[in-house]
């Protein structure tokens with residue numbers, strides 16, 4: 001592990017309330033998927049191409065995946081994360097502890113809004129209007145959570161609610177209700193996605209797709225793109241590592257829409273592997289939380305800078321190109 005990322009993680013562990021550390025770090029069930037997300041990257045290797053000059057690959061294909069409750073990590077919460085972007089996309093969680101308008105106002109890069117469809121469509125619509133008015137560039141609907149994941153560490157600690165003074169600020173005064181509305185998890189259908197699309201001109205991405213057939217349906221139902229994701233091992237503890245599910249989804253989508261990969265990305269090399277396997281970008285969850293907890297905006301910026309530097313170095317080593325044929329198994 002890059003020593004800067006290791007240092008930020010260790011500092012985060014040291015400064016965070018252990019209950020909040022476990023909320024961020026933990027996964028569902030026996031945490032098998034949580035461990036596999038990282039382990040799967042270590043089982044992959046790259047065969048560099050040689051004598052190709054510098055190649056043409058430019059840009060930094062990383063974004064920040066949505067994570068809840070940044071004020072548990074740092075007093076400035078999502079404002080600190082947003083200030084660190086320097087052009088990187090932040091997918092801001094519906095469960096942010098700063099209102100989305102303030103996140104966008106503080107951001108040094110594009111902000112997308114992640115939401116869970118709510119059983120009362122008026123609530124979903126109000127959230128969409130908040131995101132639009134704030135200036136978000138896209139919506140990301142998380143579709144892997146028909147029910148809440150069972151996070152054993154949270155259950156053991158009795159951690160269910162934010163401490164006094166913190167709240168999911170986007171859930172205030174929604175659809176006729178004064179005060180805070182609870183975020184609900186519920187089961188939806190492709191028709192609900194179409195309904196959401198019909199009320200907004202923002203691009204609608206779907207996050208949490210693992211089955212290739214669902215990826216095809218997403219493209220057919222007008223999704224702007226998809227996230228291959230197992231929610232960082234926080235939903236069903238029976239699924240493959242995210243990067244293991246990626247190739248079949250990329251094949252099924254066949255270039256119709258972009259595919260983002262998140263889960264277990266911990267280095268610029270991991271980003272390169274995801275891109276070589278066909279991802280348009282890789283998303284970061286926990287590494288950003290560790291940077292934020294350790295050193296606020298500066299810590300998040302350091303995480304992004306380390307990954308950018310490592311990614312560019314790997315690409316240079318690979319002759320400026322990354323493709324599926326270059327990825328092999330180590331074992």
Ligand SMILES: Cc1cc2nc3c(=O)[nH]c(=O)nc-3n(C[C@H](O)[C@H](O)[C@H](O)COP(=O)(O)O)c2cc1C
Pocket residue numbers: 023024025037065066067068093094095114142207229230231232233234262263264265283284285286287
């Ligand atoms: C503490 C925490 C909170 C999360 N909150 C959300 C959320 O509000 N919405 C969502 O779609 N995904 C959420 N996720 C999942 C992330 O978007 C992402 O899929 C996952 O963290 C990627 O894996 P990584 O942490 O290994 O990088 C959360 C993940 C963590 C660790």
Ligand SMILES: O=C(O)C(=O)c1ccccc1
Pocket residue numbers: 068095183231234
């Ligand atoms: O913890 C999570 O993974 C998550 O997605 C979430 C969603 C809503 C509120 C808090 C966390």
